Amino acid sequence: MQEFIQKFYRVVKDIPDHLKPSQANILDKFIKAVDGHLTYVLKDKTPSTLVEAKETAMEVEENI
Numbered sequence: 001m002q003e004f005i006q007k008f009y010r011v012v013k014d015i016p017d018h019l020k021p022s023q024a025n026i027l028d029k030f031i032k033a034v035d036g037h038l039t040y041v042l043k044d045k046t047p048s049t050l051v052e053a054k055e056t057a058m059e060v061e062e063n064i
Contacts, residue, residue: 001034001061005054008033027053 012026021029027050031042034057041060047053 001057004034005057023050026050
């Protein structure tokens with residue numbers, strides 16, 4: 001999960017500012033891009049920021 005998160009952040013960082021989607025859109029893409037079961041867990045937890053989603057994903061993966 002840590003590797004996925006690092007790659008996701010790198011991709012988002014590399015998007016030019018004038019093309020960068022909103023934070024809500026980035027959060028939605030992150031939730032949809034993680035592993036199937038984790039997607040449902042994140043949708044259920046409804047994180048409001050990418051940082052919250054990242055922390056929740058890490059926490060859930062540690063508990064699996």
